[in-house]
Amino acid sequence: MKTLNLDINLIQEYQRNRFPYLFIDSAKVIPGKSAVGYRNLTDKDFFFEVHFPGDPNMPGMLQIEALIQLAALTVLTLPGNKGKVMYLTSSKNIKLSRKIHMGEKLDMEAKLISFKRGIAKCSAIGKVKGETACKAEFTIVLPDTLKEYRVATN
Secondary structure (H helix, E strand, O other): OOOEEEEHHHHHHHOOOOOOOOOOOEEEEEOOOEEEEEEEOOOOOHHHHOOOOOOOOOOHHHHHHHHHHHHHHHHHOOOOOOOOOOEEEEEEEEEEOOOOOOOOEEEEEEEEEEEEOOEEEEEEEEEEOOEEEEEEEEEEEOHHHHHHOOOOOO
């Protein structure tokens, strides 16, 4: 498929997160395969004020959320999925290796490992200045598609 170049407005057409909970500024997506994107961390990010006074940094689970949002775009850009809801159902091999501070840029890469019957298995990594900051493997689902494959019970 053709690579899609998505700015923040186009990203919001494909997925439902909004400021302040949208953690991708720009993305290049190959639907059904992979995505690369970034997030510039600024003083407008709500978490810096409280996490932590004297040592403001992006919370680890929000780093993982950013990776999940990017990976979700690999599914949401497939035909028929634009704007649908996706949920995280599991994650594993989470590694948080570096603090991310205000003024830094989180560069992210995500790969869609498999996508069947509404269930997507993904892996992603986030880097700052070329240094790994976070990575994870996770499963995300499209609930609407899952319903199509439910076994009928009487």
